[in-house]
Amino acid sequence: MTYAYILLSSERDEMKKNLIISAVIALVAFGYPQSGTAADNDDTALETYNRAMFNFNSVADYYVIKPVAKGYRAITTEFIRERVHNFFSNLKEPASIINHTLQGNLADTGNSTGRFLVNSTLGLLGTFDVASGWGLKNNKTDFDETLAKWCVPDGPFIVLPLLGPSTPRATTGMVADGFANPTYWADYYATFNKDWQKYSFYYGLTALGFVSVREEKIEFLDNLTENSVDPYSTIKSAYIQNRLKLNVCADKNNPSNEASYDFDFDDEE
Amino acid sequence: MKKILTFIFLSLFATTMQAHATINAQKAETFIKNVTQQGIEELINSNVSEAEKKARFTKLFNQDLDLDFIGKFVLGRYWRTATPQQRTDFIDVYRKLNIQTWSERFNEFKGKHFEFLGTETSKSPDQLFVNTQVPMEEGAPASVKWRVKETNGSLRIVDIIIENVSLAQTARSEYTSYIQKSPQGINGLINDLRKKLK
Numbered sequence: 087m088t089y090a091y092i093l094l095s096s097e098r099d100e101m102k103k104n105l106i107i108s109a110v111i112a113l114v115a116f117g118y119p120q121s122g123t124a125a126d127n128d129d130t131a132l133e134t135y136n137r138a139m140f141n142f143n144s145v146a147d148y149y150v151i152k153p154v155a156k157g158y159r160a161i162t163t164e165f166i167r168e169r170v171h172n173f174f175s176n177l178k179e180p181a182s183i184i185n186h187t188l189q190g191n192l193a194d195t196g197n198s199t200g201r202f203l204v205n206s207t208l209g210l211l212g213t214f215d216v217a218s219g220w221g222l223k224n225n226k227t228d229f230d231e232t233l234a235k236w237c238v239p240d241g242p243f244i245v246l247p248l249l250g251p252s253t254p255r256a257t258t259g260m261v262a263d264g265f266a267n268p269t270y271w272a273d274y275y276a277t278f279n280k281d282w283q284k285y286s287f288y289y290g291l292t293a294l295g296f297v298s299v300r301e302e303k304i305e306f307l308d309n310l311t312e313n314s315v316d317p318y319s320t321i322k323s324a325y326i327q328n329r330l331k332l333n334v335c336a337d338k339n340n341p342s343n344e345a346s347y348d349f350d351f352d353d354e355e
Numbered sequence: 356m357k358k359i360l361t362f363i364f365l366s367l368f369a370t371t372m373q374a375h376a377t378i379n380a381q382k383a384e385t386f387i388k389n390v391t392q393q394g395i396e397e398l399i400n401s402n403v404s405e406a407e408k409k410a411r412f413t414k415l416f417n418q419d420l421d422l423d424f425i426g427k428f429v430l431g432r433y434w435r436t437a438t439p440q441q442r443t444d445f446i447d448v449y450r451k452l453n454i455q456t457w458s459e460r461f462n463e464f465k466g467k468h469f470e471f472l473g474t475e476t477s478k479s480p481d482q483l484f485v486n487t488q489v490p491m492e493e494g495a496p497a498s499v500k501w502r503v504k505e506t507n508g509s510l511r512i513v514d515i516i517i518e519n520v521s522l523a524q525t526a527r528s529e530y531t532s533y534i535q536k537s538p539q540g541i542n543g544l545i546n547d548l549r550k551k552l553k
Contacts, residue, residue: 309456309459315547319532323524323528328520349521349524
């Protein structure tokens with residue numbers, strides 16, 4: 087999700103196109119029958135596409151992305167990786183400021199604003215989380231969560247090219263939050279009228295962010311693929327269940343807004 | 356006479372009803388406290404050999420997790436059509452694979468501690484959730500809920516829900532989807548799970 091966020095937000099020159107695409111996805115998906123809490127509910131056409139895309143991503147990961155992530159781990163120390171991680175984490179603070187406001191949590195807006203100001207300056211461009219020590223705890227949110235609180239349904243599970251598991255609402259949120267990324271605008275103005283180096287800074291950063299996130303997930307994803315007989319189903323089920331915690335509004339599939347994990351759990355016989 | 360009989364019947368009914376619902380919240384929480392304490396303090400944070408750790412983990416796992424019960428659930432509707440041999444074989448390999456997976460993954464909790472947040476009722480009889488959270492280095496704490504079931508007076512864990520993801524539900528999705536596609540059905544699943552064992 088995090089690296090999905092970083093990558094999709096890179097399509098800076100195609101701002102309009104992105105907005106149109108996400109609007110289309112949103113329209114298709116929000117009018118789509120919800121799969122509800124049944125994490126093993128299938129829709130054939132979408133499922134066929136998802137599995138094909140999942141396999142494609144797995145191959146790309148195996149031959150390119152994971153080896154690069156391992157290379158990154160080999161040439162950096164944990165200290166450096168933590169600085170890189172914090173740097174990208176800080177870039178998401180402006181999106182949090184906007185979304186806390188949209189959700190009506192003004193105290194959190196203040197908290198995120200304080201964090202961004204302190205960490206961008208005293209925290210050396212966000213590489214050190216000085217603000218946490220001052221009592222301004224990390225408490226991020228995003229447009230996806232805003233939409234959830236506005237009772238916008240999630241839509242079906244979809245696998246995005248290279249970015250992996252998502253839903254129409256998650257994708258919409260990710261694209262929207264991309265416009266709140268400070269490096270997007272920094273690069274926009276810095277390379278204005280300089281065709282030959284346009285986007286180079288932003289794309290470079292995007293790639294680094296992507297690698298950084300993949301590096302953090304090496305052990306987890308290895309363990310998951312080694313022990314699962316159907317990694318696609320495992321990831322899909324876990325992803326959908328995890329997202330249900332965002333859905334604070336009751337809907338037709340879950341009128342009383344019950345906890346998704348309290349399913350009937352009795353002897354099958 | 357009739358009144359007395361009705362009364363006896365009703366009070367019997369009332370006590371069985373109550374017995375159904377009397378999984379004791381306090382007892383369940385203490386049980387999970389012991390499990391996390393043994394799992395973390397006496398296992399991950401201890402300085403014993405990897406082999407000894409694995410042995411202790413296996414013991415803890417078999418003792419406190421009701422894998423026979425979970426195994427039935429994760430096979431879903433296929434449990435009913437499975438032969439007794441298939442059932443035994445599946446539970447056996449499922450148990451081994453879980454011990455393998457979790458003895459590796461449990462290290463993620465190294466240096467971490469659980470905070471207890473009370474309990475939550477379940478709609479299933481004799482079960483409840485013990486709510487805990489694990490503070491993380493960054494961001495909000497991770498939520499971990501333990502689904503506890505009381506069978507004949509003893510407590511066992513039947514599900515662990517991490518950040519709203521139920522392990523039992525996830526395994527069920529994986530296995531039922533596999534069986535649906537596998538030409539060898541349950542036997543195919545059992546064989547493939549066996550190949551995953553190291």
